[in-house]
Amino acid sequence: MLYSLLCYNKEDVVWSWTKEEDDAVMSRLSVVHEKLVKEGKLGPSLRLLPTTAAATLRGSMVIDGPFAETKEQLLGFYVIDVENLDAALDVAKQLSAANPTSVYEVRPVALFVPDARPNAPKDVIRAY
Amino acid sequence: MTDLSWINASLTAARPQAVGALLRYFRDMDRAEEAFQDACLRALKSWPEKGPPRDPTAWLILVGRNAALDGVRKQSRNTELPPDEAISDLEDAESQLAERLDGSHYRDDVLRLLFICCHPELPATQQIALALRIVSGLTVAQIARCFLVSEAAMEQRITRAKARIGKAEVPFETPGAVERAERLGAVAAMIYLIFNEGYSGGRDQARAPLCDEAIRLTRLLLRLFPAEPEIMGLAALMLLKQARLPARFDAEGEAVLLEDQDRALWDKKLISEGLALIDKAMRHNRPGPYQVQAAIDATHSRAETAAQTDWAGIEGLYVALERMQPSPVITLNRAVAVAKLHGPEAALAMIEPLETPLAGYFPYFGARGAFLLQLGRNHEARSAFDRAISLAGSAQEAAHIRRHLDRLIQQAQ
Numbered sequence A: 001m002l003y004s005l006l007c008y009n010k011e012d013v014v015w016s017w018t019k020e021e022d023d024a025v026m027s028r029l030s031v032v033h034e035k036l037v038k039e040g041k042l043g044p045s046l047r048l049l050p051t052t053a054a055a056t057l058r059g060s061m062v063i064d065g066p067f068a069e070t071k072e073q074l075l076g077f078y079v080i081d082v083e084n085l086d087a088a089l090d091v092a093k094q095l096s097a098a099n100p101t102s103v104y105e106v107r108p109v110a111l112f113v114p115d116a117r118p119n120a121p122k123d124v125i126r127a128y
Numbered sequence B: 001m002t003d004l005s006w007i008n009a010s011l012t013a014a015r016p017q018a019v020g021a022l023l024r025y026f027r028d029m030d031r032a033e034e035a036f037q038d039a040c041l042r043a044l045k046s047w048p049e050k051g052p053p054r055d056p057t058a059w060l061i062l063v064g065r066n067a068a069l070d071g072v073r074k075q076s077r078n079t080e081l082p083p084d085e086a087i088s089d090l091e092d093a094e095s096q097l098a099e100r101l102d103g104s105h106y107r108d109d110v111l112r113l114l115f116i117c118c119h120p121e122l123p124a125t126q127q128i129a130l131a132l133r134i135v136s137g138l139t140v141a142q143i144a145r146c147f148l149v150s151e152a153a154m155e156q157r158i159t160r161a162k163a164r165i166g167k168a169e170v171p172f173e174t175p176g177a178v179e180r181a182e183r184l185g186a187v188a189a190m191i192y193l194i195f196n197e198g199y200s201g202g203r204d205q206a207r208a209p210l211c212d213e214a215i216r217l218t219r220l221l222l223r224l225f226p227a228e229p230e231i232m233g234l235a236a237l238m239l240l241k242q243a244r245l246p247a248r249f250d251a252e253g254e255a256v257l258l259e260d261q262d263r264a265l266w267d268k269k270l271i272s273e274g275l276a277l278i279d280k281a282m283r284h285n286r287p288g289p290y291q292v293q294a295a296i297d298a299t300h301s302r303a304e305t306a307a308q309t310d311w312a313g314i315e316g317l318y319v320a321l322e323r324m325q326p327s328p329v330i331t332l333n334r335a336v337a338v339a340k341l342h343g344p345e346a347a348l349a350m351i352e353p354l355e356t357p358l359a360g361y362f363p364y365f366g367a368r369g370a371f372l373l374q375l376g377r378n379h380e381a382r383s384a385f386d387r388a389i390s391l392a393g394s395a396q397e398a399a400h401i402r403r404h405l406d407r408l409i410q411q412a413q
Helices: A019-038 A085-098 B003-026 B029-050 B056-076 B091-101 B104-117 B124-134 B140-146 B151-167 B177-199 B208-224 B229-242 B268-282 B289-302 B311-324 B328-342 B344-354 B362-374 B378-390 B395-412
Strands: A045-048 A055-058 A061-064 A103-106 A109-113
Touching: A055 A085, A085 A103, A085 B268, A109 B268, B003 B029, B003 B056, B003 B104, B029 B056, B029 B151, B104 B124, B104 B177, B104 B208, B124 B140, B124 B151, B124 B177, B124 B208, B140 B151, B140 B208, B177 B208, B177 B229, B208 B229, B229 B268, B229 B289, B268 B289, B289 B311, B311 B328, B328 B344, B328 B362, B344 B362, B362 B378, B362 B395, B378 B395
Parallel strands: none
Antiparallel strands: A045 A109, A055 A061, A055 A103
């Protein structure tokens, strides 16, 4: 069974950490990451840049800033590799056209760690 | 991270909104600051035991306000103190207050707090010192270290600045759209001053926190005003410059020119954030000086090697910047791009008329010397370089220019 773990925190506090504080948290996390890698449990993981760098696509409207409503819940996410924000928004628009009621926040990635499982599946895995 | 450093980070993050709201209640800076201090002391006592509140900022505002009102009551001896439970039992009041935290009230509170520090009668250094003290909550000792002055001198400077703004009319009514835009512009300029104070300090550890603080304040403004392209531009500009910090100095502490920097050392996280922001800003089609400057830095950031730099793009951006803010320094910078595109002769002709306005500006003679050297006019180049050295601000700076120029001359031979 695949699970995703979503990490939440107060962004203004986290992005005010000094480099030393940030490094300390990241190195404590990397101990856990390494253990999970050894156990063959860790799939891809990533750290996002702050929401101030985000833009959000709602229907055909691009709104500056993060997804801010509390009525909707996070359903899933994509990682895409594109040239710039316009190209990312273009992908979001294609998804939005296929799924018009969903909102897409476009947020740059700070750190991407690929799937570390030894026999990482190449096929789609479905829980349903 | 320990409990205590988590709490300290929360208090720092909450400070601009909390002090801004308390200032709105009390309309008195000293009282607002004292109230916030009180609230912080109570937080340090209460949070480790009870755990942090759901909304630390709302908690601090409420507790700070109550503490200050207690103080007023104590002084007037009219009424009995309210029981402590009235202060600590915050659930309902806190959620009510939290509702409004996202609202425009708080946006304008933070903006007002920053704007007060930008009082036009205050010289730039006092504006910065005041903002660092009141908004960022740096200690006087920390600020004094940034400005290389004694703590007593800084204390005096801040006290004087506070006295000055105390007398000024503080605009408490909710600003209209035009007023708000003007305030944002003044605040952005002040934040950029903070950044430059740190950036020009180079490798000086004491001044480095200024750059981080300026970025933190701009991210705060962006959260409050997410659709302002110039604020995005300012953030991008600072992030892209800050990204180069690890490459700006060599092992001996010598400054390394942009085109000689090891680009592998540039901070990719900061660059990604800066590029995302400038992309976002440009979508608005409302260009401004910060956006154009950020776009120039973005062009450098996108070039994998110095040789791959899009100089034509950079020249075009400098033309746009010259139109927005005509200045001989900008023309001088454009000439550097022109030299790359059309050769040193064209660049030299372009900067000729700048000699009078830039007679005291050493980079002018440095650039002029470099162009002359490229043309093989070594004798004239030498005299331009000598002029640059004579205009250096300090012996250290002069020695630095001399070393750099010696290198240039060696390369040319």
